[in-house]
Amino acid sequence: MEITRRRAVGKSLNFLAGGFLGTKLAVPVYASCVDNLGNVCDRKIRVHIKAVEDSLLPTDSLIKAAQEVFGPAGFNVEVGSQESLNRPELRDIAVNGELEGGVTPDQEALFKNRNNVGPNEMAIYIVNSLVPATLRGVASYPDGKPGAIIVSGGLPYILPHEIGHVMGLGHAQASDQVMFVGPHTILPPIFKANEIDKMKTSSLALSC
């Protein structure tokens, strides 16, 4: 009687190991985490905010805009650090384009500032202006230094748009999508399922 009971217990443990633990070991483990807005996520994107001057440090609403968009898509946008670089000579940054054309010496100088930024984490630089001035965000970056530049005081959903580029996305056609180029017709704008799947393959999509 005693032996039978032990076997039964052993069997159920094997079942648990094979059906639950075994499956988990076969694929990367993505635990869930909850972002500041209460969204339950299974990935996180860790960003470090670097304003070139104190006066350009972002408000919480900028970060919130990123969390509003990424949270429902399952990504917790986690702010690892915020700092002012105190580098007024980097207030205005010349670029070749939002994505194309490679990086300029201005971008090289800006992206050298990577205090606290760990592997597979991104830096977000807040500047006074981009040249050409029609651009409000840029997502091209020097090799091995993933990040983006945002103009202070721009529309808040430019931040998640540029993070989306850094996560590997291109532009979208529909005006309700985060990756649409023009003004969004629905706020907060959304990511489509295929975009979410693509971002999950990025090395910047971290386990919670």
Ligand SMILES: [Zn+2]
């Ligand atoms: Zn874009």
